Amino acid sequence: MPRPDRSTSKAAKSGKTKGGKPPQGAAADRQARVAAIQKKASSSGRRSTSVIWIALALVLVLIAGLVAWAVIDQQNNRPGMGAVVTYDELDDPSDDLGRNHVQTAVEYQQHPPVGGDHHPRWLNCGIYEEPVPSHHAVHSLEHGAIWLTYQPGIAEGDLDALRDLASQEFMLLSPYEGQEHPIMATAWGRQLGVQNGDDTRLEQFIRDWRQGPQTPEPGAACTGGTSVDLVGG
């Protein structure tokens, strides 16, 4: 739409006098000046409008950036736990791991086992110097305990770190012959293998899964069970 010709009215306004039109020569000059002012005014009007839009856009970009940073920062604060193997999904009604109480030794698929049938008496939580019976330990997993195991002969420094981790409640520590990794952490349906005792993922695993959402029997104790093998032979 063509802009209306305002030169006449503007000239009349800027003239500020009740008078009529100024003389032609000066009028042309004034018209030109006024036109220049108008152009600057309207384009500065346009500029201030775009400034506002740009400012708005910048604010939005800033907010988006902050949100993205917060999300990424949160991810980075947790050590990469992708190495945790899941054997039983949460809220999985299929119950891949059995939970029956049996009075005999059980043959498990994982080493150490991550769940399955087990003895009616759980293994008292604590630090054991000798290998422990799996059929008791698995019951402790059912109660939410974390079972830390190590290949016999690991370095003393690693063992000290493990003992420190196992000094809390609901922790089991024992040597386990023939496991795949030097050090392993097991919860019901979850397992992690690491090389060193000071691997920060061990602590994160404990925070995630000790008496965690995977616990089939929440509220159960890890004392009052047995510290010895009750299956004869």
Add this chain to the structure above:
Amino acid sequence: MVADTDATEQTAPRGSRFGRVGVGVLAAVAVIGLILGTQLGWLVFGNTTPGDESVAAGFARDMGEHHAQAVEMSLEVLQTTEADDVRALATDIASTQGNQQGQMEGWIRTWGLPMARPGDRMDWMDQSGMTHSMHQVEGAPMAGMANPEQMESLRAAEGEAADVLYLQLMITHHIAGVEMAQAAVDGGVEGEVERLAAAMVNGQESEIDLMLGMLEERGEQSQEQSGLTVGVAEQSEPMEHEDMGHGDGADETDGGHADH
């Protein structure tokens, strides 16, 4: 002519004025909207429950572990005791502290915190300005708790010997429990946490009185009175009276601990 001028004079400026005002209003609305939205976001998603390292969370975790042992000890003595008063007390402690342990565990889960503590036991008590003058026997996880050797002695004992050992261990247990609960109250916990902590202080204090009376009836002393650690083969350092929160009661011998 003048009319035309007026007409053009009116439409054109109004067009640009409207444009500028409109954009200004839009910008103002957007900024206000952003501010309000941020406030709403903080309200809805902001953390208003105790954090992982708060006094409340530390108290819930530590007292939970503390209670668990009291329940274990009580269940142990219930299997062997022949005394009605011990049976009643052990039943009471087992059920009450078991329930309270459940309450505290529920808080931790509702607060979205891991059950595992981020640091060491009783770290939160440093926050409340409480000095660690609490007695802790060697090998025990926390102040007032029995060590594995003492627990084993309790399991192995029977009859009257078990009753006495239970009462002695539980008095020490309660003294520390009262101090921990008081530290939580002093540490500024609120609402349900404060209510339960205060109830623990009162409840366990009167149970200490009760148990001292029961020991006296049996001609026995508490660990604090005798200065001896029970249920262990070797005596480590004797227990010091001034550590004990339950000041005067420890030295009374006139059975003045009334209201059972």
